[in-house]
Amino acid sequence: MMNREALISKWLNNNLNDLELEAFKNLEDYDDLVKLNNSLQAFKAEDYDTSNELETVLQTIKTKKQPQTHWFKPFMRVAAILAICFSLYYYTTTLNTTITTEFAQKTTVELPDASNVSLNAKSSLVFNKNSWKKQRDVQLNGEAFFKVAKGSTFNVITTSGTVTVYGTQFNVKQRDNYFEVICYEGLVGVNYNSQETKLKPGDSFLIIDGKTIAKEKENRSTPSWLNNESTFKSVPYKAVIAEFERQYHVDITLLNIDSNQLFTGSFAHNNLDIALKAITLPLQVTYSKSNSTIILKRE
Structure with a gap:
């Protein structure tokens, strides 16, 4: 030949x-x-x-x-x-295809193999259509939910680790000192520090500040943010605040509040005042607003 x-x-x-x-x-x-x-x-x-x-x-x-x-x-x-x-x-x-979302913005992307990717606020996705048959790599910065076409395989590459897809539905969240993968259907492999962890439906892989965090089985069929709600369970408060800022495009300052204290709860993405109460009342924290700046304070 x-x-x-x-x-x-x-x-x-x-x-x-x-x-x-x-x-x-x-x-x-x-x-x-x-x-x-x-x-x-x-x-x-x-x-x-x-x-x-x-x-x-x-x-x-x-x-x-x-x-x-x-x-x-x-x-x-x-x-x-x-x-x-x-x-x-x-x-x-x-030439790469780059998809980005801004504050308070979400979008859906179709990969060359017909897999669908939902991209959360302030995130980016990069892939190459022309080389897809030879090199199926997707670069992710931020958070995305993948619904993979049957029989397809590819790698989701983040700065924290790589997720190998075997045909499934899963969520990847890579933020500052925060790396989480949740499998909702099928099977995924998470490569972190040169070691691969296989996740089955309901399994999670979570690294916060370089430490492995054990999580209970996930009982949802899809991540809550697809329905405009961010949900947390025993997550450092700083991660909750960072997500709030991305969803509402605001700047939050903490006064007399330990940003590493754990928070369990949720907030909606469509009402700022209700969302603020949701993240402050459980911790007995007050807040004040001035344009796009919000101050959270504990007396």
């Missing part, structure tokens, strides 16, 4: 037989190569007689005259076309 480079070379020279043409059409980047070739048709070097140019160069050498450079211009035009060709091809095959 002729290799990829040889097929492309013969195709550019319009010299493929029927079998080679079929092999070329089966190349993974066939569509990109055709589009690229069509785009380059507008770039054409000026016609010149190769035999005459060669004779001129040889004559110059024989007579020991100063070499002429007029032949160099057509050569440079061809070189420029090749450079453009390579640049465009490199660009189309390495």
